[in-house]
Amino acid sequence: MSEDPVLAGYRQSIDNIDAAMIHILAERFRITQAVGTYKAQNKLPASDPGREERQIARLRSLAADAKLDPEFSEKFLRFIIEEVIRHHQKAADAR
Numbered sequence: 593m594s595e596d597p598v599l600a601g602y603r604q605s606i607d608n609i610d611a612a613m614i615h616i617l618a619e620r621f622r623i624t625q626a627v628g629t630y631k632a633q634n635k636l637p638a639s640d641p642g643r644e645e646r647q648i649a650r651l652r653s654l655a656a657d658a659k660l661d662p663e664f665s666e667k668f669l670r671f672i673i674e675e676v677i678r679h680h681q682k683a684a685d686a687r
C-alpha cells in the first residue's frame with residue numbers, strides 16, 4: 593500500500609528536523625568534550641550549578657517565547673547537562 597502523501601510530506605519535514613537536531617547535539621557534545629578536557633587539565637570542577645541555573649532560566653524564557661513548554665525544555669536541557677557532567681567526571685577520573 594502506498595503511503596498517504598500528506599502524511600509523507602509531514603514526515604519528510606520531521607526527518608529533516610531530526611537530522612538537524614542530531615547535528616546540533618553532536619556539535620554541542622564536541623565542544624563540551626573540549627570543556628571537559630580543559631577542566632580536567634586545570635583541576636576545575638566537573639559541574640557548575642550556578643551556570644546551569646542561569647542557562648535553564650534563559651532556556652525557559654526562550655521556550656515560553658517560542659510557545660514550547662518550559663517544563664519540557666528544562667527537563668530536556670537537564671538531561672543533556674547530566675550526560676555532559678558524566679563525561680567531565682570521566683575525563684577527570686582518567687587523569
Ligand SMILES: C=C(O[C@@H]1C=C(C(=O)O)C=C[C@H]1O)C(=O)O
Nearest residue numbers: 624627638639640643644673676
Ligand atoms: C559545559 C560546562 O560544564 C557543565 C555542563 C554544562 C552544559 O552542558 O551546559 C553547564 C555547566 C556545567 O555543569 C561548563 O561549565 O560550561
